Amino acid sequence: MDVIVARPEGLYCAAGDFYIDPWRPVERAIITHAHADHARTGHQHYLAAAPGAGVLRARLGDIDLQALPYGETLTIGDTKVSLHPAGHVLGSAQVRVEYRGEVWVASGDYKTEADPTCVPFEAVRCDTFITESTFGLPIYRWDTPEQTMSGINEWWQHNASLGRPSVLFCYAFGKAQRVLASIDPSIGPIFCHGAVEPLNAAYRQAGVSLPETARVTDVDSKHAFAGALIVAPPSAGGSTWLKRFGPHGDAFASGWMRLRGARRRRGVDRGFVLSDHADWPGLQQAISATGASRIIVTHGQVAPMVRWFNDRGLQAGAFSTEYGDEEDGNAGANTAAEGASPDGGVGGGADTGRSDASGADTTDADSTVEKQTNAASNGYGGDGA
Numbered sequence: 152m153d154v155i156v157a158r159p160e161g162l163y164c165a166a167g168d169f170y171i172d173p174w175r176p177v178e179r180a181i182i183t184h185a186h187a188d189h190a191r192t193g194h195q196h197y198l199a200a201a202p203g204a205g206v207l208r209a210r211l212g213d214i215d216l217q218a219l220p221y222g223e224t225l226t227i228g229d230t231k232v233s234l235h236p237a238g239h240v241l242g243s244a245q246v247r248v249e250y251r252g253e254v255w256v257a258s259g260d261y262k263t264e265a266d267p268t269c270v271p272f273e274a275v276r277c278d279t280f281i282t283e284s285t286f287g288l289p290i291y292r293w294d295t296p297e298q299t300m301s302g303i304n305e306w307w308q309h310n311a312s313l314g315r316p317s318v319l320f321c322y323a324f325g326k327a328q329r330v331l332a333s334i335d336p337s338i339g340p341i342f343c344h345g346a347v348e349p350l351n352a353a354y355r356q357a358g359v360s361l362p363e364t365a366r367v368t369d370v371d372s373k374h375a376f377a378g379a380l381i382v383a384p385p386s387a388g389g390s391t392w393l394k395r396f397g398p399h400g401d402a403f404a405s406g407w408m409r410l411r412g413a414r415r416r417r418g419v420d421r422g423f424v425l426s427d428h429a430d431w432p433g434l435q436q437a438i439s440a441t442g443a444s445r446i447i448v449t450h451g452q453v454a455p456m457v458r459w460f461n462d463r464g465l466q467a468g469a470f471s472t473e474y475g476d477e478e479d480g481n482a483g484a485n486t487a488a489e490g491a492s493p494d495g496g497v498g499g500g501a502d503t504g505r506s507d508a509s510g511a512d513t514t515d516a517d518s519t520v521e522k523q524t525n526a527a528s529n530g531y532g533g534d535g536a
Contacts, residue, residue: 154230154248154255155281157470162257162281166250167230169198171257174473181232183259184243185210186324188475198225200234202270203242206324206353221270237261238272239427240325241357247275256441257281260474262426263433264296267332268325268359272429274440279447281470282438285428285536286406287452287459293406293430299423300333303404306421310400311339311378318396320419321404322536323347323384325427328354328361330382330404336362342370344383344392373397388417406430406536426536450474 155164161173161180169179176193183189183199185207190199197216199207204218219225221244224233229251234244239260246257256277263272293299303319310317321327323346331341331351341364343351348366355361367381376396385403387393401419406426408414414422429437434456438446445466448456453469460467 154250154253154279155257157472162470162472164230164248164250167228167232167248169227169232171246172259172474179227181234181246182207183237183246183257184240186240186260188473189259198232200236200242200244202357203240203244205357206241206350209349209353221273235275236270236273238263238266238269241269241328241354241359243269245273245275247277253278255279255281256443258283258437260285260428261437262429263437264293264429266296266329266427268328268354272437274437276442278443279445280438280441280443281447281449282434282456283428283474284434284448284451284453284456286426286430287434287448287456289431291406291409291426291430292432293409293426294424296333296425299404299425300330302421303330303402303423304335304338306400306402306423307334307380308338314377316376316379316381316396316399318381318383318393318399318401319404320383320385320388320401320417321425322427324350326404326425327351327382327384328359329427330425331361331364332359334362334380339378339380340365340375342367342376342379342381344381344387346384347382367395385417388419428536 154166155162160170160175160177162171169181170177171181172183172189173180173194174191178195180194181198185203190207190211192211195215197214198219199216201218201220204216208214208216219234221234221236224231231249233247235247237243237245237259239262243259243261245259245261248255254277256275258281260283261272265271307317319330321330327347328350341362343364343366345366345368348364351361351364373395381396402421402423403414403417403419404423404425406424406428408422408424446460448467448469449472457467457469
């Protein structure tokens with residue numbers, strides 16, 4: 152009997168009678184992280200990693216939440232469950248489930264790069280590993296975080312020398328805080344969109360060090376933005392919300408910027424390749440480190456990843472899920488790579504396992520609508536590529 156199976160409600164463990172990141176209301180839910188495609192309202196009882204409890208409560212409200220420290224074992228039914236760092240965002244966790252000597256690990260979303268805002272990914276030995284594959288093709292290879300942040304600093308410094316604001320579009324939860332924790336705040340003042348600033352507060356409350364920031368709508372004069380960095384979600388691009396800054400430079404930070412033409416399609420001056428998901432080498436290294444003989448792929452480049460591992464002698468398959476890509480507007484970029492083979496050929500139309508209803512960030516142009524959408528979504532949306 153498989154320890155974890157896919158049901159219409161989500162990934163289910165019968166031996167413990169719980170779900171992992173279910174997308175329909177259930178009695179007991181273990182949540183890997185607080186992005187909206189993995190953490191949803193309506194469950195009776197929640198279990199999540201302690202470092203992310205504040206963010207999860209901020210997004211979901213008054214929930215029955217048990218916060219479990221990383222590495223601590225909990226007996227649930229006939230299973231032993233523990234949560235281990237996934238390195239994706241603050242509080243992200245892999246779920247280790249042991250039943251009758253067999254160990255399964257559900258990864259949630261993860262990355263293997265260093266990130267000053269969350270505990271790094273921990274390889275957990277197991278028999279079966281359930282993995283994401285958002286960037287599961289060889290074309291996705293990241294520069295070092297230091298290179299990327301240096302590029303952002305240089306771009307910001309150049310605009311500041313001209314007295315222009317720099318608007319950086321990146322996902323509100325996770326990516327924005329990672330950027331803020333890594334840039335050089337001495338270049339100028341930093342302002343954040345209303346979808347970003349509440350998340351900054353949650354990170355600070357969790358002990359993450361971020362530079363001083365202010366909410367854009369708290370500023371009366373547009374002259375205050377000269378030489379400043381403004382961090383905003385992708386959905387703010389092209390909106391009247393940007394008019395308050397006057398002439399400005401803009402850039403987009405995402406793993407999808409690795410694709411040729413992605414910056415042009417976004418209509419921004421610069422594109423910075425920065426993702427909170429593992430790239431192709433990171434996926435291979437992480438999966439190999441688990442020692443698993445069976446791999447189950449959930450969302451992303453599902454068919455190419457399954458084929459890749461089967462061709463190399465592992466038992467590989469897929470779960471159909473409703474997890475999605477968090478980056479607003481990345482569907483076109485993902486389509487460009489969809490169906491491509493890891494070996495360089497073209498596959499047969501890979502099932503990406505993504506859903507357009509993933510809770511993508513939907514902020515609007517002016518401050519009134521911004522407040523309304525923030526109240527509805529708390530600025531978290533789905534998952535930040």
